[in-house]
Amino acid sequence: MVLSLGGPGSGKGTQCANVVQHFSYTHLSAGDLLRAEIRSGSEFGAMIQGMIAEGRIVPSEITVKLLCKAMEESGNDRFIIDGFPRNEENRIVFENVAKIEPAFVLFFDCPEEELEKRIMNRNQGREDDNLETIKKRFKVFVESTLPIVSYYESKGKLRKVRVQFSSMIILPSHVVPDPLVCCLLKINAAKPSEEVFEEVKYLFASET
Numbered sequence: 366m367v368l369s370l371g372g373p374g375s376g377k378g379t380q381c382a383n384v385v386q387h388f389s390y391t392h393l394s395a396g397d398l399l400r401a402e403i404r405s406g407s408e409f410g411a412m413i414q415g416m417i418a419e420g421r422i423v424p425s426e427i428t429v430k431l432l433c434k435a436m437e438e439s440g441n442d443r444f445i446i447d448g449f450p451r452n453e454e455n456r457i458v459f460e461n462v463a464k465i466e467p468a469f470v471l472f473f474d475c476p477e478e479e480l481e482k483r484i485m486n487r488n489q490g491r492e493d494d495n496l497e498t499i500k501k502r503f504k505v506f507v508e509s510t511l512p513i514v515s516y517y518e519s520k521g522k523l524r525k526v527r528v529q530f531s532s533m534i535i536l537p538s539h540v541v542p543d544p545l546v547c548c549l550l551k552i553n554a555a556k557p558s559e560e561v562f563e564e565v566k567y568l569f570a571s572e573t
């Protein structure tokens with residue numbers, strides 16, 4: 366089992382979709398399972414909907430039950446779990462119930478401005494994809510999910526995927542005071558998803 370973690374809009378779902386096209390994994394998105402549970406008319410539907418609208422983390426028992434059921438129904442034994450665990454309690458409940466630990470954890474580390482831009486352009490009709498909820502989701506990510514990321518890092522399981530280019534540009538000499546040298550500036554531009562997948566693909570090919 367592999368986990369896919371990162372802030373809201375960091376590309377977790379996009380990269381998991383790429384993984385299942387190239388490797389024999391089943392993609393389980395915790396957010397998609399929760400949205401399907403709302404649509405199914407479940408007794409917990411209204412509660413889940415309210416929590417998602419506020420960017421809050423749904424009680425672990427519900428999410429873990431949905432994940433375990435989806436794993437059982439998949440008929441597969443290779444999973445990439447997307448957007449879960451989101452807090453320490455999620456992680457512990459899942460480990461106790463499913464009794465599996467990740468082989469490795471993908472982490473898409475993306476700056477907040479880029480996350481905001483991507484979510485505002487996502488156009489999937491999600492009611493949590495609005496500026497106000499994005500702020501709340503980002504806060505929950507920093508406060509509750511980043512500690513999980515650090516936990517996996519301390520266990521040597523974290524694989525950071527670079528979602529930005531680190532490139533150098535050279536300014537022409539007339540725009541800098543010193544004519545003898547050109548100024549080298551570091552710029553960070555977002556990588557297209559195909560390029561991000563090259564790194565993900567490499568990790569899957571070498572680690573699984």
Ligand SMILES: Nc1ncnc2c1ncn2[C@@H]1O[C@H](COP(=O)(O)OP(=O)(O)O)[C@@H](O)[C@H]1O
Nearest residue numbers: 373374375376377378379483486487556557558
């Ligand atoms: N590398 C990328 N560059 C630009 N846009 C991207 C990239 N990866 C994903 N996106 C777009 O950003 C939005 C959020 O991606 P998504 O995979 O849904 O993220 P997450 O599941 O982490 O919230 C989607 O509209 C997706 O098409």
Ligand SMILES: O=c1ccn([C@@H]2O[C@H](COP(=O)(O)OP(=O)(O)O)[C@@H](O)[C@H]2O)c(=O)[nH]1
Nearest residue numbers: 373374395396416417420421422423448449
């Ligand atoms: O394990 C999970 C996964 C998702 N969510 C809720 O579902 C929302 C959307 O999650 P998803 O992973 O679909 O969002 P993404 O990060 O992909 O934008 C989150 O903000 C949470 O409110 C949750 O409570 N537990």
Ligand SMILES: [Mg+2]
Nearest residue numbers: 377378396448
């Ligand atoms: Mg997603």
